Amino acid sequence: MAAEVKLGAASDLSKGSVTGAGRYAVGHGDDYFAVTRRCRHLRADLAGGSIDTDGCLVCPWHQSKYDVTTGRMVRGPQGVFAKVPGLGAMFKGLTAILPLGRGRVSERDGDLYVT
Numbered sequence: 001m002a003a004e005v006k007l008g009a010a011s012d013l014s015k016g017s018v019t020g021a022g023r024y025a026v027g028h029g030d031d032y033f034a035v036t037r038r039c040r041h042l043r044a045d046l047a048g049g050s051i052d053t054d055g056c057l058v059c060p061w062h063q064s065k066y067d068v069t070t071g072r073m074v075r076g077p078q079g080v081f082a083k084v085p086g087l088g089a090m091f092k093g094l095t096a097i098l099p100l101g102r103g104r105v106s107e108r109d110g111d112l113y114v115t
C-alpha cells in the first residue's frame with residue numbers, strides 16, 4: 001500500500017493553484033488532482049506549474065500541457081521547442097505509453113491527503 005502524505009488544510013489549496021507533496025504535484029482544478037511532479041520533457045517540477053482554463057496542468061518551464069486525469073501530455077513544449085518538427089508529437093506519444101503517475105487526493109476533517 002502506498003504511503004499517505006498529508007498535504008495540509010484544504011482551504012490552503014485554493015482553486016487554480018498547484019503545490020508539491022512528496023512525489024506529487026497536487027492541484028485544485030475542477031477537482032483535486034495529484035500527478036507525479038517531473039515533466040516528461042526536461043523534468044521541470046510540475047508543482048511550480050499552473051492550471052489553465054481547460055483544467056490542464058501547464059509546465060512552468062516550456063508550457064507543455066497535461067491532462068491530469070490521464071497523465072498524458074496534450075500539448076508539447078512551447079517556445080523554441082515548438083519549432084522542432086515532430087517534437088510535440090513525440091512527447092505526446094511518449095506519454096500515451098508512459099503517462100505521469102496519478103495519485104489519489106482525499107479530504108478528511110478539512111485536511112488533504114495524497115496516496
Ligand code: FES
Pocket residue numbers: 039040041042043044059060061062063064076077078
Ligand atoms: S520541462 Fe516541461 S515543457 Fe520543458
